[in-house]
Amino acid sequence: MSSRILQVKNGEAVEARAVPRLSVDDLQGLVADVVTAGGRVAALYGREEAGELLVTAVLPNDREGTLGLLSAPVTKEWPSLAPECPAVQLFERELAEQYGVVPRGHPWPKPVRFEHRLGGAGPDAFGREGPRADIPGGYPFFAMEGEEVHEVAVGPVHAGIIEPGHFRFQCHGEHVFHLEIVLGYQHRGAEGMLVGGPTARTVSLLESVAGDTAVGNALCHARAMEGLAGVEVPPRAAALRAVALELERLANHVGDLGALATDIGFLPTASYCGALRADFLNALAEICGNRFGRGLVVPGGVRFDLPSDAAARLAGRMEEAFSRVEDAAGLFFDSPSSRNRVDGTGVVPKETAQALGLLGPAGRASGLQVDARKTHPFEPYSSATLPMVTLEAGDVHARARIRFDEARASAAFVVQVLRQLPEGPVRAPCPAPRPGRLAVSLVEGWRGELVHAVTTGADGRFARYKLKDPSFHNWMGLQLALRGEQISDFPLCNKSFNLSYCGYDL
Amino acid sequence: MISILRTRLRLGSQTIAYPDGPARFPERFRGRPALDAARCKAGCAECAAVCPTEAVGGAGTSDLSIDLGRCLFCGLCQEACPEGAIAFGRDYRLAARTREELVARGDVPLLAQALGAEMQRVFGRSLKLRQVSAAGCNGCEAELNATGNVQFDLGRFGVQFVASPRHADGVVVTGPVSENMLTGLRKTWEATPAPRLLIAVGACAISGGPFAGSPVCRDGAVGAIDGVPVDLFIPGCPPHPVTILDGLLRLLGRVQGNDLRLTGTGIVAAEPAR
Ligand code: SF4
Numbered sequence: 061m062s063s064r065i066l067q068v069k070n071g072e073a074v075e076a077r078a079v080p081r082l083s084v085d086d087l088q089g090l091v092a093d094v095v096t097a098g099g100r101v102a103a104l105y106g107r108e109e110a111g112e113l114l115v116t117a118v119l120p121n122d123r124e125g126t127l128g129l130l131s132a133p134v135t136k137e138w139p140s141l142a143p144e145c146p147a148v149q150l151f152e153r154e155l156a157e158q159y160g161v162v163p164r165g166h167p168w169p170k171p172v173r174f175e176h177r178l179g180g181a182g183p184d185a186f187g188r189e190g191p192r193a194d195i196p197g198g199y200p201f202f203a204m205e206g207e208e209v210h211e212v213a214v215g216p217v218h219a220g221i222i223e224p225g226h227f228r229f230q231c232h233g234e235h236v237f238h239l240e241i242v243l244g245y246q247h248r249g250a251e252g253m254l255v256g257g258p259t260a261r262t263v264s265l266l267e268s269v270a271g272d273t274a275v276g277n278a279l280c281h282a283r284a285m286e287g288l289a290g291v292e293v294p295p296r297a298a299a300l301r302a303v304a305l306e307l308e309r310l311a312n313h314v315g316d317l318g319a320l321a322t323d324i325g326f327l328p329t330a331s332y333c334g335a336l337r338a339d340f341l342n343a344l345a346e347i348c349g350n351r352f353g354r355g356l357v358v359p360g361g362v363r364f365d366l367p368s369d370a371a372a373r374l375a376g377r378m379e380e381a382f383s384r385v386e387d388a389a390g391l392f393f394d395s396p397s398s399r400n401r402v403d404g405t406g407v408v409p410k411e412t413a414q415a416l417g418l419l420g421p422a423g424r425a426s427g428l429q430v431d432a433r434k435t436h437p438f439e440p441y442s443s444a445t446l447p448m449v450t451l452e453a454g455d456v457h458a459r460a461r462i463r464f465d466e467a468r469a470s471a472a473f474v475v476q477v478l479r480q481l482p483e484g485p486v487r488a489p490c491p492a493p494r495p496g497r498l499a500v501s502l503v504e505g506w507r508g509e510l511v512h513a514v515t516t517g518a519d520g521r522f523a524r525y526k527l528k529d530p531s532f533h534n535w536m537g538l539q540l541a542l543r544g545e546q547i548s549d550f551p552l553c554n555k556s557f558n559l560s561y562c563g564y565d566l
Numbered sequence: 567m568i569s570i571l572r573t574r575l576r577l578g579s580q581t582i583a584y585p586d587g588p589a590r591f592p593e594r595f596r597g598r599p600a601l602d603a604a605r606c607k608a609g610c611a612e613c614a615a616v617c618p619t620e621a622v623g624g625a626g627t628s629d630l631s632i633d634l635g636r637c638l639f640c641g642l643c644q645e646a647c648p649e650g651a652i653a654f655g656r657d658y659r660l661a662a663r664t665r666e667e668l669v670a671r672g673d674v675p676l677l678a679q680a681l682g683a684e685m686q687r688v689f690g691r692s693l694k695l696r697q698v699s700a701a702g703c704n705g706c707e708a709e710l711n712a713t714g715n716v717q718f719d720l721g722r723f724g725v726q727f728v729a730s731p732r733h734a735d736g737v738v739v740t741g742p743v744s745e746n747m748l749t750g751l752r753k754t755w756e757a758t759p760a761p762r763l764l765i766a767v768g769a770c771a772i773s774g775g776p777f778a779g780s781p782v783c784r785d786g787a788v789g790a791i792d793g794v795p796v797d798l799f800i801p802g803c804p805p806h807p808v809t810i811l812d813g814l815l816r817l818l819g820r821v822q823g824n825d826l827r828l829t830g831t832g833i834v835a836a837e838p839a840r
Pocket residue numbers: 613616617618619620621622632636637638639640641642643644
């Protein structure tokens with residue numbers, strides 16, 4: 061079996077043609093084997109080469125810290141693996157939308173993000189031909205029938221300042237039987253725009269794939285580029301990048317704890333966490349001038365150094381900031397009225413989480429051991445003692461608690477790294493990518509594992525840039541979390557996942 | 567309850583002093599750029615070559631400019647310029663009423679003008695806005711949300727984001743306006759009663775930003791809704807919450823001219839009385 065899968069390290073580049081080329085049957089068989097054995101699929105995506113569609117699978121081995129690569133040429137259709145492996149259902153739909161490959165026997169053959177075809181000609185697998193009038197929402201919704209069953213439709217424009225998406229509930233009174241989420245409103249054609257790069261635009265575009273994960277995506281990209289060029293970043297750069305990644309995690313986790321408190325009307329935590337989140341954003345701005353860490357991480361290192369005395373001062377302030385978070389968020393976890401709302405709400409059992417391949421805090425709250433910082437680490441994570449925090453309950457409380465506990469671990473990590481910044485430069489030259497290579501880069505962003513799978517053509521330019529946000533897996537988790545719940549608990553469940561619309565829509 | 571009060575005491579008041587007093591920006595914050603075209607060497611285009619969004623105009627000529635509507639404030643052009651002709655300062659006042667006024671030249675800021683007297687009368691004391699994210703990346707959305715938190719507290723000025731377009735006096739657009747969101751944006755606009763304002767926040771909504779030229783986006787809000795001009799542009803990627811506050815307050819005529827200025831430490835102070 062091993063010769064049919066090429067094992068590589070996170071971020072390591074290999075010759076694209078060294079990836080084993082199997083038949084569709086063999087590829088699907090190996091994917092099914094890995095999933096049945098408790099493994100997962102990090103990516104399953106198409107790429108056109110010499111007029112042929114090649115599907116590549118990325119199968120992480122979380123115990124060994126390697127990524128298994130394999131591929132198969134696919135024509136107009138293939139048998140769907142989704143009935144056996146629900147974790148691949150969305151990958152197959154994406155292949156249908158992007159390349160017109162029909163997954164025969166797929167139980168849920170629907171568009172993913174109302175994207176135009178990336179490759180091939182003619183109508184896509186849903187019979188659509190662009191330019192077309194279809195927009196998200198023009199969609200075969202799952203519907204229930206019965207005299208007392210009713211539908212509730214929400215979105216794309218929601219009540220608050222929030223990205224657009226459409227939620228369709230099948231209800232009986234307050235009781236939700238089923239929730240279906242349709243996305244695609246945010247589709248900007250990111251993958252298509254990246255082809256032919258790198259250009260002066262590439263890094264900014266990737267920082268904008270999901271603006272709340274700007275550091276995560278910039279880092280994921282930089283590591284892929286360094287792999288493709290065959291360079292190492294200086295230790296001080298690696299340390300500063302990790303600080304930025306954890307500050308991004310802290311800002312989002314703390315902000316979301318506040319937002320959860322808002323949704324249940326628990327005002328002390330709501331207002332303080334909203335303001336405390338800013339301490340972490342402002343720390344990023346102190347390092348690079350931008351509150352979201354934009355412009356900091358580039359291939360080869362970082363653009364801004366932090367003098368060691370400033371780093372020590374920042375460490376002190378972060379320590380202080382997190383002790384305030386302990387107070388503000390602690391109130392929420394100690395208050396019986398808030399616990400009453402979050403305990404046992406929106407449960408995703410471990411088996412479901414496993415079957416869907418949930419990632420990040422959502423997966424860890426249901427007991428999955430998924431954290432790329434631990435399983436596919438790079439420096440300084442490989443030598444750090446950052447714990448992997450998991451819980452079993454899989455409810456709103458667990459998803460909130462995970463954020464709190466992880467934020468604490470991140471704060472300690474940030475303080476420690478800032479106090480011991482390695483000496484030396486913060487940037488090394490990063491030459492152009494080598495031609496004909498594939499690098500798969502994994503970074504644990506605050507929502508979970510980000511994947512950038514980058515293939516260069518004979519000219520060294522991006523022939524295919526596959527992006528995956530953890531939300532790609534996790535939106536289905538939210539839909540299942542709502543089953544059997546009260547519709548009024550939707551905001552709370554939604555916030556406990558806080559998934560990315562644009563990261564999914566690309 | 568006791569612990570809530572104790573936490574309240576420990577955390578204190580969080581609201582920034584702006585606009586009555588200072589708004590603080592970190593040292594490396596990049597606000598309005600000052601351009602010194604006299605330093606440009608003929609034929610040089612280092613700045614334009616590194617710019618992600620083709621925001622630099624007239625590189626290597628006496629007409630060096632930066633289109634703040636396209637600019638992401640990444641500072642790469644400043645880093646690339648061998649002559650020191652571009653310097654991003656900490657002036658956070660970036661909003662403008664027209665697309666042309668966003669093109670920065672030299673080092674004198676063009677500040678956004680207030681609405682006419684009649685519109686000021688209608689909206690000056692109370693402005694309700696409906697936000698529509700049309701493929702915004704959640705950066706601009708996050709900063710718009712931040713304007714409402716206890717720190718920036720937009721509500722102090724009678725400005726509020728509301729849930730229904732029926733209750734709104736205007737629509738705030740973020741994002742490059744994807745095809746897939748065009749209908750949603752237009753319907754929201756139609757549902758907003760006149761007189762109404764259209765406000766574009768962020769490089770994406772002004773020019774497409776990093777997604778300018780995308781085959782599935784509209785390069786922002788300009789022209790996205792037939793015959794509807796944009797009343798206020800607030801640049802940035804994303805704009806700082808204080809830049810957003812400042813833009814809205816200038817539009818309403820609540821902050822005018824130079825009566826707030828930046829000191830060397832990046833602190834905004836009221837101009838001393840003469
Ligand atoms: S700061 Fe603005 S003008 Fe300068 S390179 Fe960046 S985007 Fe272009």
